Amino acid sequence: MQIATPYLMFLGDVPDALAAKTAYGIKDWRPEWCVGQMRLPGCKADLGIPDLTLPEALAKGCRTLVVGVVNAGGVLPDHWVTEIVAAIEAGLDVASGLHVRLGAVPAIAEAAERRGCRLHDVRHTSETFPTGKGTKRAGRRLLTVGTDCSVGKKYTVLALEKGMRDRGLDADFRATGQTGVFISGRGVAIDAVVADFISGAVESIAPEAAPNHWDLIEGQGSLYHPSFAGVSLGLLHGAQADAFVVCHEPTRTTMRGVQHPLPTIRQVIDLTVQLGSLTNPDIRPVGIAVNTQALPEDEARALLDQIATEHGLPATDPVRFGVEALVDRIVADFPEA
Amino acid sequence: MQIATPYLMFLGDVPDALAAKTAYGIKDWRPEWCVGQMRLPGCKADLGIPDLTLPEALAKGCRTLVVGVVNAGGVLPDHWVTEIVAAIEAGLDVASGLHVRLGAVPAIAEAAERRGCRLHDVRHTSETFPTGKGTKRAGRRLLTVGTDCSVGKKYTVLALEKGMRDRGLDADFRATGQTGVFISGRGVAIDAVVADFISGAVESIAPEAAPNHWDLIEGQGSLYHPSFAGVSLGLLHGAQADAFVVCHEPTRTTMRGVQHPLPTIRQVIDLTVQLGSLTNPDIRPVGIAVNTQALPEDEARALLDQIATEHGLPATDPVRFGVEALVDRIVADFPEA
Numbered sequence: 001m002q003i004a005t006p007y008l009m010f011l012g013d014v015p016d017a018l019a020a021k022t023a024y025g026i027k028d029w030r031p032e033w034c035v036g037q038m039r040l041p042g043c044k045a046d047l048g049i050p051d052l053t054l055p056e057a058l059a060k061g062c063r064t065l066v067v068g069v070v071n072a073g074g075v076l077p078d079h080w081v082t083e084i085v086a087a088i089e090a091g092l093d094v095a096s097g098l099h100v101r102l103g104a105v106p107a108i109a110e111a112a113e114r115r116g117c118r119l120h121d122v123r124h125t126s127e128t129f130p131t132g133k134g135t136k137r138a139g140r141r142l143l144t145v146g147t148d149c150s151v152g153k154k155y156t157v158l159a160l161e162k163g164m165r166d167r168g169l170d171a172d173f174r175a176t177g178q179t180g181v182f183i184s185g186r187g188v189a190i191d192a193v194v195a196d197f198i199s200g201a202v203e204s205i206a207p208e209a210a211p212n213h214w215d216l217i218e219g220q221g222s223l224y225h226p227s228f229a230g231v232s233l234g235l236l237h238g239a240q241a242d243a244f245v246v247c248h249e250p251t252r253t254t255m256r257g258v259q260h261p262l263p264t265i266r267q268v269i270d271l272t273v274q275l276g277s278l279t280n281p282d283i284r285p286v287g288i289a290v291n292t293q294a295l296p297e298d299e300a301r302a303l304l305d306q307i308a309t310e311h312g313l314p315a316t317d318p319v320r321f322g323v324e325a326l327v328d329r330i331v332a333d334f335p336e337a
Numbered sequence: 338m339q340i341a342t343p344y345l346m347f348l349g350d351v352p353d354a355l356a357a358k359t360a361y362g363i364k365d366w367r368p369e370w371c372v373g374q375m376r377l378p379g380c381k382a383d384l385g386i387p388d389l390t391l392p393e394a395l396a397k398g399c400r401t402l403v404v405g406v407v408n409a410g411g412v413l414p415d416h417w418v419t420e421i422v423a424a425i426e427a428g429l430d431v432a433s434g435l436h437v438r439l440g441a442v443p444a445i446a447e448a449a450e451r452r453g454c455r456l457h458d459v460r461h462t463s464e465t466f467p468t469g470k471g472t473k474r475a476g477r478r479l480l481t482v483g484t485d486c487s488v489g490k491k492y493t494v495l496a497l498e499k500g501m502r503d504r505g506l507d508a509d510f511r512a513t514g515q516t517g518v519f520i521s522g523r524g525v526a527i528d529a530v531v532a533d534f535i536s537g538a539v540e541s542i543a544p545e546a547a548p549n550h551w552d553l554i555e556g557q558g559s560l561y562h563p564s565f566a567g568v569s570l571g572l573l574h575g576a577q578a579d580a581f582v583v584c585h586e587p588t589r590t591t592m593r594g595v596q597h598p599l600p601t602i603r604q605v606i607d608l609t610v611q612l613g614s615l616t617n618p619d620i621r622p623v624g625i626a627v628n629t630q631a632l633p634e635d636e637a638r639a640l641l642d643q644i645a646t647e648h649g650l651p652a653t654d655p656v657r658f659g660v661e662a663l664v665d666r667i668v669a670d671f672p673e674a
Contacts, residue, residue: 134563134595195535196528198567226471226616230535230571237563258471260615278597279563 001127002186003095003120004063006033008054008087009047012080013040014069020045022097023068025179029158033185035060038087040079045069054090064120066182067096076100085111095120097178122178125192132199132238134279139209140334142286143241144219145272147263149228149256151249152318153219154180156289159318160216160245163327171214174206176235180218190220191231198231202238212336217241223271224263225255233275240279243286243333244272245326250303251294265311286333287326288315338464340432340457340522341400343370345391345424346384349417350377351406357382359434360405362516366495370522372397375424377416382406391427401457403519404433413437422448432457434515459515462529469536469575471616476546477671479623480578481556482609484600486565486593488586489655490556491517493626496655497553497582500664508551511543513572517555527557528568535568539575549673554578560608561600562592570612577616580623580670581609582663587640588631602648623670624663625652 007030009023017024027034027047036052039045052060065087071077076098084094084102088111096102102119103109112119142160144153157173164171173180175187186205193201206215217239221228246268255262263271269285276283288307292300300317308315314325344367346360354361364371364384373389376382389397402424408414413435421431421439425448433439439456440446449456479497481490494510501508510517512524523542530538543552554576558565583605592599600608606622613620625644629637637654645652651662 131564131594134597191531191533193532194528195530195532195568195571196565198532199564224615226574227468227536228533229574229612229615230567230569231532232567233570234532234567237566257468260471275566278561278566 001120001122001125001181001188003182004093005185006035006062007064007066008052008057008062008092009034009037009049010065010067010069010083011037011039011043011045011047012069012071012077013042014045017045019070020068021070022179022182023047023066026066026068026182029183035062038065038083040083054087057092058090062092064093064095067094067098068182071098076105081105081107084108088112088115088117091115091117093118093120095122095182097122097182099123122181123189123192125188127188129193129197129200129204131196132203132234134199134237134240137208137240138211139213139215140242141206141215141217141239142243142245142330143217143236143239144245144247144289145232145236145268146219146222146247147224147265147268148222148249148252149225151247152289152291153247156245156247156318156323157216157218158183159323160326163323164214164216164330167327167331169214170210170212171216174215174217176202176205176218176220190235191228195230198234199238202235206239219247222255222263223268223275224260226258226260236272236276237279241276241283242280243284243330244276245287245289246272246285247289247291249291265307269311284333285311285313286329287313289318289326290315292317292320338457338459338462338518338523338525340519341430342522343372343399344401344403345389345394345399345429346371346374346386347402347404347406347420347424348374348376348380348382348384349406349408349414350379351382354382356407357405358407359516359519360384360403363403363405363519366520372399375402375420377420391424394429395427399429401430401432404431404435405519408435413442418442418444421445425449425452425454428452428454430455430457432459432519434459434519436460459518460526460529462525464525466530466534466537466541468533469540469571471536471574471577474545474577475548476550476552477548477579478543478552478554478576479580479582479667480554480573480576481582481584481626482569482573482605483556483559483584484561484602484605485559485586485589486562488584489626489628490584493582493584493655493660494553494555495520496660497663500660501551501553501667504664504668506551507547507549508553511552511554513539513542513555513557527572528565532567535571536575539572543576556584559592559600560605560612561597563595563597573609573613574616578613578620579617580621580667581613582624582626583609583622584626584628586628602644606648621670622648622650623666624650626655626663627652629654629657
């Protein structure tokens with residue numbers, strides 16, 4: 001999946017910013033691709049970029065209308081369909097993070113066929129992948145793993161991409177979730193791949209590369225999460241990760257969506273090394289990323305110091321304190337790369 | 338997915354018995370459902386059951402035409418389509434293990450719609466599942482796990498179903514692969530489920546049950562297989578297995594389809610207990626099933642003795658020596674069930 005950029009961001013008439021979370025993520029990380037937004041009357045989200053009509057968006061070079069919002073009830077409202085069809089008629093591709101497939105809406109499917117535009121359903125994939133082979137491939141790969149879902153794995157790899165490039169390293173973000181796919185313009189929502197092809201899909205999106213090239217792979221779920229551990233394990237095996245960063249949210253008491261307690265950071269490190277060594281015996285942790293948003297700054301710094309000491313690894317909050325410490329460790333541990 | 342029985346087995350004109358492997362598996366385990374076979378000129382497979390015309394099959398009560406064969410090249414040949422459409426016109430449902438969806442063939446889709454018959458694509462699923470919750474549920478569950486793919490996991494649970502029922506236990510086979518779905522008339526090919534829903538699908542097909550009921554769940558892949566470990570882990574977590582049997586093929590040197598060496602039985606036991614304890618802390622091994630087909634009988638018996646002694650568990654070849662020893666152990670370990 002390769003999405004043409006730049007984007008016109010469609011926000012519909014969502015009732016709050018949370019319903020446009022994906023759109024905000026895209027705008028935060030790829031502001032240069034987010035040329036403008038299209039909002040319908042009553043929309044309560046605002047990306048802080050120009051509101052554009054279709055002719056204005058085309059004049060500014062927009063190639064794709066991005067539907068980075070959540071719709072209530074899972075059904076695409078008729079007045080959104082009208083706008084999406086108008087965008088297609090005007091010559092834009094459409095990329096959507098909705099559960100419903102764009103092509104399942106007859107008016108959209110017909111318009112797309114007539115105009116020859118491309119419809120991308122980021123939550124779905126029609127791509128087929130070979131099964132994973134586990135054969136050692138060249139290039140370096142870093143994976144973010146977690147004590148839970150939604151603890152900052154995507155943010156951490158994106159911050160690392162920027163931090164490593166700033167340091168002159170050759171590093172690319174590799175998306176495995178829907179927001180990530182919009183941010184990179186390609187990739188695969190790995191949770192939408194058929195089960196047999198999880199590790200194979202990761203081998204495809206982070207293929208063999210130059211020895212000093214880093215693919216920074218967005219992790220998903222947790223090896224300790226009873227709903228999603230299979231996805232996390234397939235990702236780990238497919239990544240053949242040389243290095244991993246553990247992501248953690250210190251105020252959570254149970255894992256997201258279930259009653260299970262969070263594992264410790266130590267447990268996640270140990271299990272990741274144990275299971276990851278199947279496809280890369282040299283896998284090692286290079287740091288810990290902690291979301292300290294809920295803590296005052298002095299407590300956050302004290303917690304990070306304690307976690308760093310306890311595990312013998314750099315610990316940081318990438319949002320609050322940057323990723324310098326992690327990049328230092330990567331450079332030190334992989335001097336040739 | 339619930340497939341109406343009994344079956345008329347469609348063999349097409351496959352060039353050998355291997356291409357009809359699924360059909361043979363169904364006939365071996367559910368001979369009472371396999372009323373007859375339908376073969377085209379040149380067919381080199383023979384299930385040893387009556388060749389029936391459509392009127393004969395209907396007269397004998399057949400409800401579903403089962404396409405349990407592999408077609409070369411992945412395309413459904415026109416002369417097979419003709420026969421399938423004729424079966425639909427005659428009033429049969431159709432269930433297929435082909436990669437191509439029946440509904441993707443216009444002539445079949447049209448006939449099915451016109452006649453109101455059901456098309457089952459066992460390799461695909463349009464069913465949606467909730468994500469796994471990992472919440473403890475009543476009933477007992479046994480899972481077969483393996484040192485590799487294709488080492489007898491399905492055969493072992495089917496043999497256990499028969500052996501446990503013969504002993505008066507309340508036990509049901511739960512299918513997770515395509516042949517298994519035909520054999521049980523329901524279930525889900527777990528490798529066709531979207532990655533996020535592996536454990537949730539298993540929770541659905543082996544739901545809460547009476548405390549003394551056993552669900553015997555067909556395992557898939559191996560926790561040590563770099564292509565499929567994610568599927569195996571999701572299955573293990575979703576099963577909340579109380580008991581597991583390790584399946585092994587002693588002459589294999591590398592895992593199927595990859596260059597990785599086989600893990601030891603001990604490694605598989607230890608990792609299954611370690612990872613399975615996330616959703617069932619009481620998980621335990623109850624035996625080892627070894628495919629000794631390649632060994633003379635005295636060597637096979639010596640090997641089984643050695644494996645049993647080494648692991649402190651009953652070891653048998655279910656095909657050659659039955660599953661009595663495994664059932665004995667299950668009864669001893671779970672006296673209340």
